[in-house]
Amino acid sequence: MAIRNIRELGDPILNKTCKAVTEVTPRIRELIEDMLDTMYEANGVGLAAPQVGVLKRIVVVDVTGQDPYILINPKIIETSGEQTGQEGCLSVPGKCGIVTRPGHVKIEAYDVNMKPFQVEGDELLARAFCHELDHLEGHLYVEKVQGPLKDVVPEEAEEE
Ligand code: NI
Numbered sequence: 001m002a003i004r005n006i007r008e009l010g011d012p013i014l015n016k017t018c019k020a021v022t023e024v025t026p027r028i029r030e031l032i033e034d035m036l037d038t039m040y041e042a043n044g045v046g047l048a049a050p051q052v053g054v055l056k057r058i059v060v061v062d063v064t065g066q067d068p069y070i071l072i073n074p075k076i077i078e079t080s081g082e083q084t085g086q087e088g089c090l091s092v093p094g095k096c097g098i099v100t101r102p103g104h105v106k107i108e109a110y111d112v113n114m115k116p117f118q119v120e121g122d123e124l125l126a127r128a129f130c131h132e133l134d135h136l137e138g139h140l141y142v143e144k145v146q147g148p149l150k151d152v153v154p155e156e157a158e159e160e
Helices: 026-041 123-136
Strands: 046-048 058-061 069-080 083-087 095-101 104-110 116-122 146-151
Touching: 026 046, 026 058, 046 123, 058 123, 069 116, 069 123, 083 123, 095 123, 104 123, 116 123
Parallel strands: none
Antiparallel strands: 046 058, 058 069, 069 104, 083 095, 095 146, 104 116
16 A cells, blocks of 8 residues: 555646556556555546556546445446536646536446446546546647636535
8 A cells, every 4th residue: 555646737647648457467466456556545536547646548447435446457338418617737737627528428448357347427427537547648638628727715625
């Protein structure tokens, strides 16, 4: 267990495309544990490996604080609907902005045993999946924000 340093906007690693995971080594298991610890410590609802400086296609998401999704090599295979709402990112601390995302997504990914599975999400979960998967392509929500980035009002933040 360890908390890793979260890379922030302006760090070039956040704009790189991540590589697929071919094998879940002990080192990758440790990375995933650390990503969960780091996400919870920062009160985030999601974290992507490049945010801790690792260019691998791994994402953790937990919008409930109790039941994390661990997604290896995730892909969006279906989207529907639309939602427009506030979004933040642990790599852009203290800021938030309005982003439009699909209202519903279906994801295909691999688990820590490299078994494929699918998961669907609506509302905040759909938003978190889309946001985190964008990180794997080197994209941040600030590229998609409608209007200005705003300062987070404490207690209202949902950082991803
Ligand atoms: Ni983010």
